[in-house]
Amino acid sequence: MKKSAKFITTAMLTATLLIPAMGVSANGNAVEKENGNEKFRVLIDSANGKEMKNAKSQYGVQWDFENEGFTTNMNEKQFNALQKNKNLSIEKVPEYSIEETSSEPLATYSTMAASQSTPWGIKAIYNNNYLTQSSGGTGINIAVLDTGVNVNHADLATNVEQCKDFTLNSSITNGTCTDRQGHGTHVAGSALANGNGGLYGVAPQADLWAYKVLGDDGTGSSDDIAAAIRHVADQATALKTKVVINMSLGSSAESSLITNAVNYAYNKGVLVIAAAGNSGPSQGSIGFPGALPNAVAVAALENVIQNGTHRVADFSSRGYSYYDGDYSIGKYDVEISAPGAAIYSAWHTGGYATISGTSMASPHAAGLAAKVWATNPSASNVQVRANLQSRAKAYDILSGSGAGYGDDYASGFGFARVQ
Known part of the structure; x- marks a missing residue:
């Protein structure tokens, strides 16, 4: 509802x-x-x-x-x-930062482009080039842990259920999650933009928990992030609701606080989705928390069809080739892929922007998880994760450095889609 x-x-x-x-x-x-x-x-x-x-x-x-x-x-x-x-x-x-690549200049727009109501990534994840609007996600919460969110944005306002800041005054501040950087608003838009301003995300009926854990420069302390992860898990339990966490952030350094918080949340039934990182195409370049076994690491795809499939972006972080083909998830494994290059979405100014990175891929996957979960709300987070993996296997990625048949270190199980 x-x-x-x-x-x-x-x-x-x-x-x-x-x-x-x-x-x-x-x-x-x-x-x-x-x-x-x-x-x-x-x-x-x-x-x-x-x-x-x-x-x-x-x-x-x-x-x-x-x-x-x-x-x-x-x-x-x-x-x-x-x-x-x-x-x-x-x-x-350790400090963590947004997983956005600076390989291309930021393009911002003050008004919505009609041609972008369903950006290429939304069309791709729905496997429908003629899609004009998306649907789904009812009753599922997507917790965006990021630079905050413009909760008054036309395409997000009616989805907002929680807005909290973990970077102020040594406590959780309710009712404020101001995004002055843009990243968090963009991420939220890809996951669940509702079309009220013209833009659609993957799951426009999902509810938004906007948690500011990063500062206005896109960096933040891992203990603030860990506190927010644990808070999500406790809220999910207290409110008896299903939650998908999206973390389009990362670091090469593992934080024990974040690792333990991710495990805590996963064990409480929360599904954790995270950006793989933008340090590719080198092997073993996945950042944390994406590298954790209890987080779904998402690689970034480009709007390019090569060898009959979308192509993994060079900037997208990779796992290790010696784990290829095992269809299991361990530390430093890419799990699935999603659109992440030249992604058009909401911006903190109330307008829109086009940026790239695994930060942009992760919310596509989080939105899909919410959409899938909404169709079977009695499912566990483990079952929804398995469903995403199954969907990814159905669309193998054969293009991009390290991509190949089956489970590979660049694209993981493949591109998880709606259909």
Whole structure:
């Protein structure tokens, strides 16, 4: 059933292990300085309860992950001093960023082009070159963890169910998820644009959970992202609803906080979709969280037909060729492919833009997952994932570096489509 454009505040329903607390300002991309020293995010842990209590009191808490420790901000001098404390474990928290390629200039448009109501990627995933509008996704939530979303955009406003910021004031801020970068709005558009402004995404009847986890420069701290992933899982449980997470972000560095959060969400029935990364065509170039076994890594396809199929973009990250043909998913595996080059979608200005990257491929897959799930709402996330894999096998990708018959390290199982 279509939700109101008003945000549903669900803080009272949250059963999360995360305990936001007072601390230093938490915009993951902000430069914080103290006495001329730049501050950065760290994870502190210890089996010594007294030491942990003292550390929390001294440095403040960004996010409390309980058994995993807590995060806070400090400068290099403080970090070096704390490393001498043998009772504490301390490590720097990796930063993550949007998975958008800069291989071509950004093209922006103030008004909707009638010819783009169903962009090439939507037509391709529906396998219908004459498609004029899309449908599906009713009752399924797509959580877009990104730079935020313009929730007033004509093609998104009536889908918005939650809007939250994880980068402010050491806590979850309800009712705000402002996108000043554009990336998150573009991603949301590909997944579920509703056509009210003229643009259609893959699943226009799905509901949008817009979670701002990245700053206005497109970067953010992995603990903010991990907090949002866990919050999605807890909201899904509390509200008894089905949720697909889309993360069009990544890093070459694995974050234990994100890994554990992805596993937590997956075990709670959430389907996690992530961009493979834009470091191709080299092997072993998939970034995190896409590289995780419990995340569906999505490769990017171009609007080019070669050898009878769409072509994997050179920029799209690859897995390892020695895993080709096994039709199983492990660490550093591409799982499926979706349109990701020259993608037209919504923009944070209220207009539209064309950009490329596996960031653009991931929401096509997330939208498809929501559409598939809506047809069988009693299915589990594992079953929906298997369904996507089956659909991908039906459209093998034979073009692009590393692509070939069957399961390959460039396109994975293939291009998962509606039909």
